[in-house]
Amino acid sequence: IPQIFMHVLNPKHESEDHLEAVGHICSLKDAFGYENPSEIANLISAEKFEAALAIHLYKGGRLLQGSRIPFGIIFGGTDINEDVKHEEKHRVMGAVLEEARSSKTCCPFLPLNLGIMTTPSATFNWKRFLQNAGIPQDTENLRLFLLICGLRRVKDPLYLVDVFSEWHRREPHIHLVIIGPAVSWGFFFRNCPNYAHFTSRTPGVHLLQEIPQDDLHAAAKRCFAVVNSSISEGMSAAILEAMDLDVPVLARNIPGNAAIIQHKVTGLLFTDPQEFVQLSKSLMNDPTLEREIVTKAKVYVKKHHSWDCEREAYQNLVLRLQ
The missing domain is CATH 3.40.50.2000 (Glycogen Phosphorylase B;)
Structure with missing residues (x-):
């Protein structure tokens, strides 16, 4: 044909x-x-x-x-x-x-099975990415979490915002970047019509419109972890791409995510915002666990998502x- x-x-x-x-x-x-x-x-x-x-x-x-x-x-x-x-x-x-x-x-x-192939950009400008997100580039021991999603209700992008902002107030080096397609920003503005008020009310949480895929892959590699907070998922490409990029994944414990993540083996599954923070801290304080998770996740993607x-x-x- x-x-x-x-x-x-x-x-x-x-x-x-x-x-x-x-x-x-x-x-x-x-x-x-x-x-x-x-x-x-x-x-x-x-x-x-x-x-x-x-x-x-x-x-x-x-x-x-x-x-x-x-x-x-x-x-x-x-x-x-x-x-x-x-x-x-x-x-x-x-x-x-x-x-x-x-x-x-x-x-x-x-x-x-969704096939995965990641292509991080060799010319990606990390400093410019932080600047666009409004993150101080001199932040010591920066820990950046990345939530990749279209800003629509089923992705529940605001699920972790309050707890993340509270965590950031205690530990200023903790940041969350939510990045998604511009066509879906209507969801955000319906929920938070005053963007300036939102960013001042939730320090440590940053919003960016979508960037080219190879830049997104390069950004993910520089982040501490990729996050998924969806209410419902079929098979999240963002999760699988993070696994392929050797980036830890913390995902909401829903059937679609649990089908591709084995808890504490290929990623971490959380049931509420408080558990998300708890698991994130445990991952930050246990480099051995982080290495084991990213290694096993990479093997999983290569085997099942060719x-x-x-x-x-x-x-x-x-x-x-x-």
Whole structure:
């Protein structure tokens, strides 16, 4: 299949690289740019696409209902964990799957393991990063925790803010940086409309808009730990990337996180903000535990989240659409 329409949630997705590596031509489109299946049908006809992939069963799959070309659905995390709780979304997703089951042209698919490949920038400017975050560069014994997430409710980015700020007041070298896509900042401003008031009320907590992925990987490597405070997760790429970068992970103890983190073996799982602080302190005071965790986490990622295995899975999916 030479011409493939990739229906995704952002303008770049690793599946494009996987498929172009074997000669397919891919055209990526943002799901938020289309409202109904007829718009997608017109696009398919105009561009003469021969197959399609949709990332997320609801956001992408709903727009491919009634499609006259073969299509596959790649499940995400939000659709499985959150969208199913919404009656209308649940109904739509069920209809998409029913269509997939009854038609030879449809191929629902769930990758078992997210493939990870990290690429830290060699030219990343750490001093500028600290400056943009508002962190004094002369901070002695700086301990920087990094929370990587889109600022939306399911990620619960403000979960640790109060306890972190209280900790920072006692130990000024402790900082938390929350970094996420600009398109999601509406969540933050709805919860904290006065940004200046927020930053003065919560010292030690800093907010940054998204940066290029290779810079983000380089920043993570310079941080003490990567944090995940989500209410719900499918398979967190940020967690797996931190593991690959030899950075300790502290994650909220939810099913999606517990599925990829073994507590005190490949990372640390906390159940509330107070336990987060307790576990962070224990990690800071035990270099042996830190080394053991990052070593075992790296082995886990290499074994279970191979980029090559994910590439093969995507390529096999397309072959099934022929």
